Amino acid sequence: MEFFRKTLDPVLALAAIAVLDIFLFLVVGAWTVGGGETMMTGLIAEVFLGDELMRIPFWNLVFPPQVDYWKIYISLGMFFGAFVGAVLSKEFYWRMPRHASEWLLITIGGLLMGVGIRLAFVCNVSTFFGLSAEMNLGGYLAISGIFAGAWVGSLIYKRILEA
């Protein structure tokens, strides 16, 4: 099938996602990822800590863990859809960064993303595909923040590449 042989134009792909996102907005809410990831964090922590987790105010007051939180399933769906796409296009294979420095950058990057999402209550998806499109004041604050951060991140990345 042609769809699994050629790379799809990202403009077409994102236009289709945008139309579907409008549908999702009408049914439950706009596309988002950070909320589902936070709930997954809480559920994983609950497995290790049990009822002790509720002694941490954040999980008691802001995000009491619940399995039937719809945002979790967007993330799981993205993983599943990408897996199916990769297998059918013969692009699935195990790969991993080769250098310790790459693992370090990914570790720091992952930590910053996690902290950033919780500080802002939104991730990059809600910034561009939710808040900004709803013309929420937070969208403009978030876009300014992510541009400034990406610029600083690019400077750091350039330094590392040149070193």
Place this chain on the structure above:
Amino acid sequence: MSTVAECLVAFVFGSVVGLLVQRSRFCNTAALRDAIMFKTYRNTKALLVAMMILTIGFTAFMTVGAGHPLEFDVGLNTFAGLFLFGIGMVLAGACTVSTWVKAGEGNLGAVWALLFTFVGMFLFSLVWGWNYWPPAPSSMTGEPNLPALQLGFANARTLQDKLGIPAIVFGLVQAGVLLAIYRAILRRERAQQAQHERQRAEAVNGQTA
């Protein structure tokens, strides 16, 4: 809609998104990083097109009170959080979407990034209890709360309610601005293309001279 149905709709939506992102190699990180570092705009254009469609679609439905807009107060934490996120996504080479998509393609580095996103969230949850900032959504009022460095809540619908101008009007203005940025990128790409062709022609002339 029941919670099970909500989860099912979310899963179907996510699956289609995962498939389309995997097949198109779209990356939100690249949309910003490549524009900043390499002056290439393959992903930036896709991001802008999606934002134009969404702005018109969301504000049209918000005009008639339909849909489920995000509702919470924003402020310094919104800027600061996305600033940290922006650094993190460039260092990790992936955002929240591409970590899931790359993980689905068998990329263990992306799984590691996801794992540490979870760790970062958990660490933040431990620190949050010290000063309860930013405020929990249950204590947000929608109004500016300067001691908490929060500006309150405002979107196209609240503008409509305050000014009496339909939300879609604001949406069309924003879509127009996004279109202007999109067209500026197209012009820049054409200029880059013309410059490449000139340089190639000069190189060929230099060889034959």
